[in-house]
Amino acid sequence: MTTIYVDGDACPVREEVYRVADRLGLAVVVVSNGSRPIRPPGRANVAMVTVAAGADVADDYIAERITAADCCVTSDIPLAARCLARGGRAIAPGGHIWTADNIGSALAGRELSRHLRELGVAGGGPKPLSKAERSKFLSGLDLVVSGLLRARP
Numbered sequence: 001m002t003t004i005y006v007d008g009d010a011c012p013v014r015e016e017v018y019r020v021a022d023r024l025g026l027a028v029v030v031v032s033n034g035s036r037p038i039r040p041p042g043r044a045n046v047a048m049v050t051v052a053a054g055a056d057v058a059d060d061y062i063a064e065r066i067t068a069a070d071c072c073v074t075s076d077i078p079l080a081a082r083c084l085a086r087g088g089r090a091i092a093p094g095g096h097i098w099t100a101d102n103i104g105s106a107l108a109g110r111e112l113s114r115h116l117r118e119l120g121v122a123g124g125g126p127k128p129l130s131k132a133e134r135s136k137f138l139s140g141l142d143l144v145v146s147g148l149l150r151a152r153p
Contacts (some may be wrong), residue, residue, distance in 0.1 A: 001027060002148045004141075005062045005083075007074035008032040008048075012129050013093045013137050014041075017073055020141050021045055024149070029065075031058045069152065071144050077103070089144045094129060095136030097144060 006017055008030040018041050021028045028046045032038050033053050040048050051057045059079040062072055068087030074080055080090035080098040090098040129137070 001069070002145065002152070003027045003029055003066075003070045004145070005066055005070060005072045006030045007058060007062060007072065007076055007079060008038055009036050009058065010075065011073060011093060013073065013134065014038070016134060016138055017141065018043060018046060020138065020145065024145060026145065029062075031061050033058050069148055071141070071148060073141070089148060091137070091140050091144055093137055094133045095138075095140040097140050 004017055004021055004026055006014060006028060008014065009032050011017075011030075014030065017028055020026070022043065022045065026045065028043075029049055030038060030046065031049045031051060034050045035053065038048065040046070049061065051061050059076060059082070062074075063079060063082040063086065066072055066083050066086050066088035070083075071089040071091065072079065072083040073091055073093065074083075075092050075094075077098075080092070081103045083090045084098060084100055084103055092098065
């Protein structure tokens with residue numbers, strides 16, 4: 001069965017994920033370290049998992065469980081890379097679909113951004129998602145999940 005894993009602490013598109021999962025009858029696992037309380041959605045197909053606090057604990061949970069039949073929703077590029085390495089799929093909340101062809105340059109860009117932040121050249125976090133980005137996310141998630149469902153034996 002296809003499962004959508006959600007890197008939950010900073011995910012702005014959880015409601016969109018729930019709607020897609022409801023429509024397609026998919027399971028959703030929202031993984032959080034509890035640093036930001038997430039209200040359970042009250043849906044039978046959605047499991048809320050709270051892991052211990054600590055760097056990458058939620059990422060480790062997802063990366064250790066994702067399979068080739070699954071998808072992860074994350075803005076964390078290293079987690080996306082780990083999911084791809086295990087054969088899973090990954091999509092960012094803005095709708096960008098991570099692939100083997102683009103994850104390497106994304107990791108390099110992330111490292112460059114980190115270096116620039118350390119130098120004080122760049123700063124700030126992600127901006128709120130626009131309506132267009134939410135729409136792009138829904139289209140991308142539908143594309144990824146549809147591909148996974150077609151690939152099932």
